[in-house]
Amino acid sequence: MNDRDPAAQDCGGPVKQVSVMPSIFPKWTNLLPLKLAVAVACLGGAATAGVWYYWTPKYSRVGYQPKQPVAFSHNIHADQLGIDCRYCHSAVERSWFSNIPASSTCMNCHSLLLKEDPKLALVRDSYTTGKSIPWVQLHRTPDFAYFNHSVHVNRGISCVHCHGQINHMEEVFHAKPLSMGFCLDCHRAPEEKIRPVDLVTQLDWAGAVDGKKLVNDWNVKPGQSCSTCHR
């Protein structure tokens, strides 16, 4: 028998008061609150960081590059051949909506150039039958946001600011987040983006311009109230 064992001592003889607290919690629990705090902090931090990093169009939309039914290259048409954006997207200056060209626009040239090319079979079919080419839309403002293309391109906001360097894309991908914060960044400081109107479709233009002067001269007052876009 071990005399240092209080329980054993208690067993024999008259009642001898030994004040020993029964150990409800084992010793390893001493660090438990700290460990729990660390674990919760880690999990909470990771969840916050995850939401901050992933739950945003910067992650969910940027880089979206759907497979298109016809392998149209903006790089060839806009950059190498130097065709203006508005040759195809001809309504962009007049409409809130920048149109996908009708297949007859493609056939302006492709009725003569590459007229047997199998890659263009869908375009020729569409032109003869009138059935639309099922292009996949990748830039799409939500239905509750009323974005107007014409007002932007007619006031010196270039295609490149929202669509990126489309003229160098073989396949178009979503280059900018187009989130509400993205819109507001520019609406709060239009002088950083504004450029002369005739340079709007020059996507590679990198010259300097007095933006404050253009904003003032054209009386550009991009609204920041809710009803500017949500109406």
Add this chain to the structure above:
Amino acid sequence: MRYFFLFFFLSIAATLGITGFRGGYSTRTPLQVFNDMKNQAKLRPQTDSTFPGFADGVSSRPFPAGTVAQQVGYQDNTTWKNDPFNTGRDFSKGDIPNNFVEVNPVPITSELLKRGQDRYLIYCQPCHGAQADGNGITKKLGMSTVANLHDPRIIKMNDGEIFNTITYGKNTMMGYGGNVPVPDRWAIVAYLRAIQLSRLGSKDDVPAPVLEKLK
């Protein structure tokens, strides 16, 4: 605790491995967790439509036959047809194929010419070239039938006929009526006349003092 950290860092690594980083390319449609009212039951342009009234299943509708859209030159309507501005034709000459108006019905201003230049460079330059001599980029690619717009045949054309050619096309050229609105077509006609004139000048057109300097 070490198991927790092992699990924790493994799951972070797994998340990064599966979801990747911002800006990575993906062909998958972006996930929308809360649809909110992003996709409403309304038709957007150039989309599919299941509305039974639209037999072709397309949301963008063509003009119904015989209607005139406000502020859009609609070519085949009787009322609009009588205005040479809309058709490039003068029906007082009779309903004949060659009843084109001789002179641009739009007053020629420097703004009109600027607009014409702007539009010409967008829609005509790819084939006819910036100088209008038919040496656009498409000629290098093998489009051999592009007209040289300095050709006497075209110089002698009535303005209305050039307008009509822009609208409906001619020979291998297809119509641009759908892409270029009526006023812009007249601006292009005006600008084309200016380019043509640039090669029709003679020594006599140069003012005497300038001519002296050139000698």
